[in-house]
Amino acid sequence: MKTLFVPSEKYSKELRVAITPSDAAKLSKLGWSVNVETNAGTGAGFADADYVNAGANIVSADFEKQADFVACVRKPSIESIKNRKQGSFHLSLLDPFNEKELIKAFADNNVTAASFEMIPRSTIAQKMDVLSSQANLAGYYSVLKAATTINKIMPMMMTPAGTISPLKVFVIGVGVAGLQAIATAKRLGARVEAFDTRPVVEEQVKSLGAKFVKIDIGETGQTAQGYAKALTPEQIELQQKGMAKVCAQSDIVITTAKLFGRKPPRLITEEMIAAMKRGSVIVDLAAESGGNVAGSKFGEIVETENGVKIIGDTTFESDVSASASQMYSANVYNFIEHFTNKETGFAVNLEDPIMNGCIVTSNGEIRDERFK
Missing domain, CATH: 3.40.50.720 (NAD(P)-binding Rossmann-like Domain)
Structure with missing residues (x-):
């Protein structure tokens, strides 16, 4: 050819x-x-x-x-x-x-x-891994999009007029996109927490200066390709309950859970959103394939009745074309x-x-x- x-x-x-x-x-x-x-x-x-x-x-x-x-x-x-x-x-x-x-x-x-x-997730195939190369950029830009949407600044500032506390960012899903989102939010001065169903990623989260949120949902793990295994409905319910408290305290929530070939899991429910602070921002990186967040719409930014903005306009790779x-x-x-x-x-x-x-x-x- x-x-x-x-x-x-x-x-x-x-x-x-x-x-x-x-x-x-x-x-x-x-x-x-x-x-x-x-x-x-x-x-x-x-x-x-x-x-x-x-x-x-x-x-x-x-x-x-x-x-x-x-x-x-x-x-x-x-x-x-x-x-x-x-x-x-x-x-x-x-x-x-x-x-x-x-x-x-x-x-x-x-x-x-x-x-x-x-493309198999093998060492020799890394140079051809489009999913990873593009997810890296999506994770980076998701933080920038949230930072320019929220009506607050990311870092702590100590000024003569008083001290501004750093934003609290919660990243759900610690794959390639999630790790880059954590790193970017930390660089911008936010206080970052993260959760993943795979306990093995805790060290990676801590190495970036973020806190790993532990939620007991029973036995979990990852596939041979390194992806998180799908959870049972009971595990998803336990996960949602554990995340609800963290979401309520967060200024920005970024969800990154995509399941190749299947509809992404619903991580953030309407009840969880209703308990969040007015002015908070959620970025749903899975919006195009069905969404992790209740009410998210691909290609749009939706504002809820309690003033939470849900960003489903997530063609971020194209935004940094x-x-x-x-x-x-x-x-x-x-x-x-x-x-x-x-x-x-x-x-x-x-x-x-x-x-x-x-x-x-x-x-x-x-x-x-x-x-x-």
């Missing part, structure tokens, strides 16, 4: 681009013909001229009909897949558990589709480079654990029964 196409993202709020000019230049050196749709990079601050200077071609959307490899950020439309060249390769975020018609379209049109969400594109593009380049041989070029090798894990369709077939 020699011809790479980078389409513009069709979702109006998506400003990221799958390949930056610097990585386009690196791909050209690997022997690829890099073709970028007109204005695909403008949302991230990259002009068409930047791509041309990097050795790429600027083309129209119709180019996807002849491309050997298509790389984008969000999942494409089914109509777009019907235009693809048979035997071509697609790489992006695909949400395969919830997009079965889309996966079927890839198979029906004999397009090999790789889902970034399915230049940095997010830089990291996403590096993940794409690392994937392609890892499977590109100087003599034979890019090859689909299903015996490789990384490629075997992330390819969802191949040779006109859906490879995993869960996606059918």
